[in-house]
Amino acid sequence: MKQIVAVVALATLAILLWQLAPIAMPSGLGVVAQHYAEHGVQDNRGANLVTSVVVNYRGFDTLGEVTVLFLSVSGAAFVLRRRTGLEVHEPRRASEIVRTGARLLFAPIVLFGTYIFVHGHLTPGGGFQGGAVVASGVLLLLLANKDHPLPHGFLSWTESLSGLGFVAAGLAGLWAGGSFLANRGILPLGTWNQLFSAGVIPVIYTFVGLKVGSELATLLDVMMHAADEEVHQ
C-alpha cells in the first residue's frame, strides 16, 4: 500500500515538473537579468556577471547564506558534542608518503584556493569555490596528522573577523553609496580586467572565501573528530 502511494506521488511530481518546465522557459533574458547584464560592467567594472550578482546586487542574500552555513556547522558541532556512547575508531597512523605529501601540498593548495577567490571578479570562481579548495587542503592535513588537532582558535577568529568584515564592507557602502553593500565611493572601480578593480567586490569575496574555508574546515574536523576525546581518556 505504502509502495503504491509512493509511486503515485512520485509519478505526479515528475509529470507536474515536466509540464511546468516550459512555462518558466524564457525566450530571452528577463527584465532583472537584462538590467544586470547591461549595467553589471558599468556599475562594478568586473568581468564576471555572476560575481556581480552574487556579491553586489544580491550581496545581502550571500550574507544570509554564509550565516546559514555557519549555523548548520554550529548545529552539527552541537549534535556531535562530547557525550558517552559515540563510537569512534581508533585513529590509525597515516603512512610516511601521505604525511610528507601533505606537508608538501598543503601550501600550494591553500595558495590555489586564495588565487581562486581573489580572482572571483575576473574569472569563473570566487569565495565559495576557493573556500572549498582551502578546506580540502585542511582535509589533507587532517588525514595525514590524525593526532594533531587543528588550531580552533585561529579558525574561529578567521571566521568571525571575515564575517565582521563582510558586514563592515556593507555598512561602508551604506555610508558612502547610499545603500547596503553599494559599490560606490569606497574603493576606486579601476580598469576592467585588472586584479585591483571592481571596487569592493574582491575584498568582499576574499572575506567570503576565508569565512567559507574556515567553516568547511571546522565542519570536516567536527565530523571526523568530535567526541574523540572521551575514547582517549
Place this chain on the structure above:
Amino acid sequence: MMAGNELYVGTAIGLIVIGFVAVLTRRNLLKIVLGFSIADTGVNLLIVSLGWLPGRTAPIVDDPSMFSDRAALAVNAARVVDPVPQALVLTAIVIGVGVTALMLAYVIRLYAVGGTLDVRQFGRLKW
C-alpha cells in the same frame, strides 16, 4: 517545448524523482540523506537548465569593446545566458552541503544512541 534543453530538464527531473524514491522507500538513514542530496543536485540542475538559452555564452565579459557604450552593452546582454539562476544555484549548493552535514551529524548521533541505522527503530516520537 522545443527549446533544446529537454535533455537537461529530463535528467534533472529524473534525479529529483530518484532522490525521492530513496527518501520514500529506503529504510537506512544514510540512504535517506543520500536521497535528499541527490534530489538537491537535481533541483540545482533544473534551475540552471531553465535559465539557459541555446547558443549563448557564459555571463563573463571577455571583450573590452563590449562596454564602450550603451549600444555595445545591449549587444553583450544579447550574448549571455541568465546570470540570476546561476547566482542562486551557487549559494544553494553551499547551503545544501550545510544541511547535509547537519543531517549526517544527526545520523551519527542516532547511531550512537540506537545502534542501528534502520529508520523504523526510531519510533519514540511517533503517535
Place this chain on the structure above:
Amino acid sequence: MDIVTLFNLEDLLICAVILVAALGAVLHRNLLAAVVFAGVVSLAVSYLFLRLSAPDVAMTEAAIGAGITTVIFLIAVRRTEEVEREEP
C-alpha cells in the same frame, strides 16, 4: 528527427551516466559504494553545468558537491556501518 541528431552525443552519454549512477546510489547495498555513486552523479552534473554555460556553478558543484559532500558522507559511513542490513 531522431534523438542523436537533436542532442549532443556526449551529453546523452553523460545524462545516461548520471541516471545510472543515481540509481546505483539508491539501490546498492554497500553504503560505501552508494556514496561513491553519488559522488559520480555530482561530478557528471558539474560537466552538464559547464555545457549549460555556467562555469561558476560547475566549479562549485565539483569542489563542494563532488568533493566536500562525498567526504562528509564517507566520514559518516566510517563512523556508523558500511553495509545496509537486510531486515524484515
